[in-house]
Amino acid sequence: xxxxxxxxxxxxxxxxxxxxxxxxxxxxxxxxxxxxxxxxxxxxxxxxxxxxxxxxxxxxxxxxxxxxxxxxxxxxxxxxxxxxxxxxxxxxxxxxxxxxxxxxxxxxxxxxxxxxxxxxxxxxxxxxxxxxxxxxxxxxxxxxxxxxxxxxxxxxxxxxxxxxxxxxxxxxxxxxxxxxxxxxxxxxxxxxxxxxxxxxxxxxxxxxxxxxxxxxxxxxxxxxxxxxxxxxxxxxxxxxxxxxxxxxxxxxxxxxxxxxxxxxxxxxxxxxxxxxxxxxxxxxxxxxxxxxxxx
Numbered sequence: 001x002x003x004x005x006x007x008x009x010x011x012x013x014x015x016x017x018x019x020x021x022x023x024x025x026x027x028x029x030x031x032x033x034x035x036x037x038x039x040x041x042x043x044x045x046x047x048x049x050x051x052x053x054x055x056x057x058x059x060x061x062x063x064x065x066x067x068x069x070x071x072x073x074x075x076x077x078x079x080x081x082x083x084x085x086x087x088x089x090x091x092x093x094x095x096x097x098x099x100x101x102x103x104x105x106x107x108x109x110x111x112x113x114x115x116x117x118x119x120x121x122x123x124x125x126x127x128x129x130x131x132x133x134x135x136x137x138x139x140x141x142x143x144x145x146x147x148x149x150x151x152x153x154x155x156x157x158x159x160x161x162x163x164x165x166x167x168x169x170x171x172x173x174x175x176x177x178x179x180x181x182x183x184x185x186x187x188x189x190x191x192x193x194x195x196x197x198x199x200x201x202x203x204x205x206x207x208x209x210x211x212x213x214x215x216x217x218x219x220x221x222x223x224x225x226x227x228x229x230x231x232x233x234x235x236x237x238x239x240x241x242x243x244x245x246x247x248x249x250x251x252x253x254x255x256x257x258x259x260x261x262x263x264x265x266x267x268x269x270x271x272x273x274x275x276x277x278x279x280x281x282x283x284x285x286x287x288x289x290x291x292x293x294x295x
Contacts, residue, residue, distance in 0.1 A: 007085030018072040049119035060117045070094035089120035114149040146182035
């Protein structure tokens with residue numbers, strides 16, 4: 001893939017390793033113009049990869065690389081384009097926490113290195129560039145490809161893995177990642193953790209349902225001074241609901257005064273009312289009218 005600037009100036013090595021800093025060697029460090037050109041190369045390669053995979057949007061871009069802890073291996077051909085070089089392709093990898101299923105259907109939690117995007121320009125495919133780039137990544141990470149996971153690999157990529165690394169067959173997963181049988185056999189036990197099955201909830205007892213309804217009514221009901229005068233039944237039930245306890249029958253609670261006696265024919269509750277004395281905290285003597293100066 002050709003660009004209107006010198007690729008060799010941006011990427012001094014045949015394979016450059018990029019991260020969130022977008023720095024490829026010492027030449028681009030502290031030079032905004034070169035970093036902008038590096039970002040343009042990454043964006044163009046990401047768009048070409050999305051088009052080749054028929055994706056609605058790019059999954060690789062300079063902005064995504066800057067915001068994620070991923071690494072991008074970029075391969076160039078420095079002799080093409082009149083000595084200015086061309087970008088051949090890239091390989092993006094990163095660690096992901098995954099919940100996987102082994103061959104027996106056991107849930108396993110792991111955080112392997114994953115291949116997230118892999119692209120070689122159409123005009124230079126089947127020239128060994130893909131194998132060169134993938135081998136470089138494996139040597140740099142000191143990994144066997146069987147212990148890696150692969151995010152939505154295309155049929156062409158799966159054929160590539162089967163041909164060069166004998167990775168077949170894969171273990172079916174519930175997500176978009178592909179792993180192979182050796183993934184669960186060749187990893188240390190410390191890197192794999194079985195996920196315990198969730199215990200089913202126990203049966204709900206009848207009194208628990210009623211207590212939940214009482215709590216819900218208490219949450220919906222407003223406190224005494226602000227309760228609407230036309231709904232005395234809800235306020236009385238909320239005041240008397242404290243007599244319910246776990247494991248007790250609702251009919252064994254303390255007796256409550258009926259709504260008619262609670263109202264008493266007057267809207268101003270008297271302090272001698274047994275309902276008010278039981279459900280309302282006592283007033284402090286400091287609130288006495290004589291102390292407040294009302295004579």
